[in-house]
Amino acid sequence: MKKNLLTFLSILFLVTILAACSSSSANSSDKLTMVWYPNESGNDLKAARDEIGKVIEDVTGKKVEHKLTTDYAIAIETIANGNAQLAFMGAQGYIEAKNKNNKIEPLIVPSGKSGTIDDAVYYSWLAVKKADAEKYKVNGDFAIDNIIDSQFSFVSSSSTSGFKVPSSDIVSYFSKEDKWKDLKPEDLMEGGKFFKEVLYGDSHQGSAVNLLSGRAEVAAFCDTCVGNYIEIAQGEPNKKGSIYKVKADAAEPFNTVPGEEFVLINVTPVLNAPFAANMDSLSAEDFKKIQEILVSDEVSKNEKIFVPDGSDTPGLFKKTADEKFVVVEDSWFDPIRKLSK
Incomplete structure (x- = not known):
C-alpha cells in the first residue's frame, strides 16, 4: 500500500x-x-x-x-x-x-x-502610370486585357494583396480564353510565359516605386500601405479609373518620385x-x-x-x-x- x-x-x-x-x-x-x-x-x-x-x-x-x-x-x-x-x-x-x-x-x-x-477589408490595386493609362482601356473602360507581355511588379510571393489576390484575379480573368486556359499563379511569378518581366518590390511601397520610377509598366500594391505617401487627384478612393498623386513631401522611398501620378485599372477587396x-x-x-x-x-x-x-x-x-x-x-x-x- x-x-x-x-x-x-x-x-x-x-x-x-x-x-x-x-x-x-x-x-x-x-x-x-x-x-x-x-x-x-x-x-x-x-x-x-x-x-x-x-x-x-x-x-x-x-x-x-x-x-x-x-x-x-x-x-x-x-x-x-x-x-x-x-x-x-x-x-x-x-x-x-x-x-x-x-x-x-x-x-x-x-x-x-x-x-x-x-x-474589415482593404484593397488590392493594379496600377499603371497616368501617362500610359489609355493603353489599358477596352471599349472605353479600364481593364486588364493589355497587361500581357508587360513588365510587371508584385510585392512578394507571400503577400496577400501584393501577389495572392492579384494573381488569382489575373488567372480567373484570362483562363476563360483558350490560350490561357491552363494558366496558374506560378506562371506569373517570373517573366517568359505571361509577363515579359516580373519584378518584386519586397514591400508595397517598393512595388509602387517600381511602377512610378519606370522599372515596371504595371504594379500590384495595396491602398493602406501606400496611403501615407499619396493623395487622390481625381475620382473616388478605391475605384477603377481613379488617379492618385505622390505627395510633394512624401517620405522614403517615395521621396524619389514626388508628384508622380498613377491610375487604378483593377481594385479588389481583401481581408x-x-x-x-x-x-x-x-x-x-x-x-x-x-x-x-x-x-x-x-x-x-x-x-x-x-x-x-x-x-x-x-x-x-x-x-x-x-x-x-x-x-x-x-x-x-x-x-x-x-x-x-
Whole structure:
C-alpha cells in the first residue's frame, strides 16, 4: 500500500514539475519580440510601432522589442519558429506561418468603418502610370486585357494583396480564353510565359516605386500601405479609373518620385491583416492580456494608433468612423486559403 502511494505521489510530483516547465517555457522572460513586415518597418512608422509596443508593455510588464525586416519570408519564419512572439502580417503570411507551426493564432484584426469584421477589408490595386493609362482601356473602360507581355511588379510571393489576390484575379480573368486556359499563379511569378518581366518590390511601397520610377509598366500594391505617401487627384478612393498623386513631401522611398501620378485599372477587396501570436512562445495569460487591451476603447481612441482622418501624422491605422481592433477566429481567413486550392 505504501509502495503504491509512493508511486502515485512520485507521478503527481513529476506531472506538476512538467506542467510548470511547460508553462514557464511559453516566454517566461521579461521580453517580447514583435516582428514587422517591410511595409511597416520604415522610419516614418516608428512612432506608431512604438505606441503599440508601449500598450503591450504596460499590460504585460514585459519589454517589447521590435524586429524590423526587409523580406516577407524572414518575418514569416521569425514568428513561425518562435524567435518572435507577435507579428503584424497579411492574411497569406499568417496562413503560411500557421502551416509551418499550428501554434500560430490570430490575436486581432483592425475592423472596418462599422467597428465590426463585416467590412474589415482593404484593397488590392493594379496600377499603371497616368501617362500610359489609355493603353489599358477596352471599349472605353479600364481593364486588364493589355497587361500581357508587360513588365510587371508584385510585392512578394507571400503577400496577400501584393501577389495572392492579384494573381488569382489575373488567372480567373484570362483562363476563360483558350490560350490561357491552363494558366496558374506560378506562371506569373517570373517573366517568359505571361509577363515579359516580373519584378518584386519586397514591400508595397517598393512595388509602387517600381511602377512610378519606370522599372515596371504595371504594379500590384495595396491602398493602406501606400496611403501615407499619396493623395487622390481625381475620382473616388478605391475605384477603377481613379488617379492618385505622390505627395510633394512624401517620405522614403517615395521621396524619389514626388508628384508622380498613377491610375487604378483593377481594385479588389481583401481581408484585413491580423496581428498574430506564437502560442509556443507566448503564454496564454499574456495572449489574453494583450488581446483584451487591444480591443479596448482605450486603444481605439488612441490617436497614435488610430490616426484621425485628415491628420498628417503617419500611422498604421486610420480613424474615419468606428474603427477598432476586433477578435477573429482562424476560420475567418479561409477565403484566402481557398485561393491556393
